[in-house]
Amino acid sequence: MRAITIVPGTAGSLRLDADFPEPPHREGAVLVEALALGICGTDHEIIEGRYGEAQPGSDVLVLGHESLGRVLEDPTGTLRPGDLVAGIVRHADPLPCPNCAVGEWDMCRNDRYTEHGIKGLPGFGRDRWRIEPSCAVRLDPSLARIGVLLEPASVVAKAWEHIERIGRRAAWDPRTVLVTGAGPIGLLAALLAAQRSLDVHVLDLVTEGPKPALVQALGGSYHAGTVADLDFEPDIVIECTGAPSVVLDAMCRAGNNGIVCLTGVSSGGRSIDFDAGALNRALVLENNVVFGSVNANRRHWQLAAEALARADPEWLSSLITRRVPVDRYEEAFAASGGEIKVVLEFAS
Numbered sequence: 539m540r541a542i543t544i545v546p547g548t549a550g551s552l553r554l555d556a557d558f559p560e561p562p563h564r565e566g567a568v569l570v571e572a573l574a575l576g577i578c579g580t581d582h583e584i585i586e587g588r589y590g591e592a593q594p595g596s597d598v599l600v601l602g603h604e605s606l607g608r609v610l611e612d613p614t615g616t617l618r619p620g621d622l623v624a625g626i627v628r629h630a631d632p633l634p635c636p637n638c639a640v641g642e643w644d645m646c647r648n649d650r651y652t653e654h655g656i657k658g659l660p661g662f663g664r665d666r667w668r669i670e671p672s673c674a675v676r677l678d679p680s681l682a683r684i685g686v687l688l689e690p691a692s693v694v695a696k697a698w699e700h701i702e703r704i705g706r707r708a709a710w711d712p713r714t715v716l717v718t719g720a721g722p723i724g725l726l727a728a729l730l731a732a733q734r735s736l737d738v739h740v741l742d743l744v745t746e747g748p749k750p751a752l753v754q755a756l757g758g759s760y761h762a763g764t765v766a767d768l769d770f771e772p773d774i775v776i777e778c779t780g781a782p783s784v785v786l787d788a789m790c791r792a793g794n795n796g797i798v799c800l801t802g803v804s805s806g807g808r809s810i811d812f813d814a815g816a817l818n819r820a821l822v823l824e825n826n827v828v829f830g831s832v833n834a835n836r837r838h839w840q841l842a843a844e845a846l847a848r849a850d851p852e853w854l855s856s857l858i859t860r861r862v863p864v865d866r867y868e869e870a871f872a873a874s875g876g877e878i879k880v881v882l883e884f885a886s
């Protein structure tokens with residue numbers, strides 16, 4: 539069968555192996571036929587050799603953590619053949635740490651967790667994959683075209699859950715949300731904000747392409763420019779660019795009792811001139827919280843599935859700006875401006 543592989547740490551090692559072995563039973567009872575695979579910034583980092591870890595005993599890593607597939611067989615009877623499923627990305631560490639022990643692998647304390655297609659577990663970028671039933675999330679059949687968005691939506695559902703938990707530290711009646719970055723994470727964060735009837739603002743660099751209209755379709759306002767140009771102080775900021783200057787501006791812009799959730803992973807290695815004392819003063823005097831959020835546990839995947847089922851399917855479908863057959867995988871991984879989500883298609 540076909541599999542998209544890389545050699546971790548080796549830039550330029552991306553290839554489509556036409557003769558990759560079938561997934562062994564030890565990978566899980568449920569056999570799944572791949573339908574689609576989403577591509578994100580983490581995949582690009584892995585391809586560039588800056589991130590990623592092969593499965594033990596192998597030099598290669600099967601790429602891909604944003605999955606959508608159809609169940610071929612599940613001898614445990616939990617899922618039925620034909621069910622639409624996505625695979626949960628992260629697995630608890632083997633110790634496990636106190637968080638992994640209670641199913642909060644997204645909050646792993648010792649970094650010994652594994653992640654499909656990223657860290658020590660084969661990815662979903664192959665014709666067939668296996669998973670344990672407890673790690674598969676069933677999707678409504680109506681989500682066949684856009685179910686591949688479930689993984690990024692799970693990351694956003696976790697961010698929102700934690701924002702709301704932090705908000706409960708005192709009386710809190712948020713009205714305004716600023717999302718920085720109108721990529722898939724930013725737009726899905728804006729969708730979940732709109733579903734909460736908040737006043738949604740999305741900031742991005744581009745003025746062309748589908749992004750402004752997608753934000754307006756949510757009833758939100760689209761801003762092209764810098765955070766400093768905005769004339770309001772949001773109650774909630776969800777930062778999705780990872781661009782250092784945007785991150786700092788976002789932290790400074792939140793209003794009193796503001797909550798700033800950082801979801802973008804910066805590459806690091808560049809320094810900028812910044813008045814850390816002024817930021818500290820603003821955070822303390824305004825009771826602001828800045829926190830990071832990564833990955834998602836099963837509860838968040840479930841919340842994400844519900845959020846996608848409630849959303850306009852046409853709107854969700856517009857987030858997928860390119861669908862590429864897996865045999866033309868190189869095109870899918872080539873950078874091109876103005877895109878939102880590129881998806882590889884396995885089956886027709």
Ligand code: BGC
Nearest residue numbers: 578580627656693832833834
């Ligand atoms: C994935 C997360 C993962 C993170 C770090 C992101 O792209 O969506 O599930 O935890 O990368 O590896």
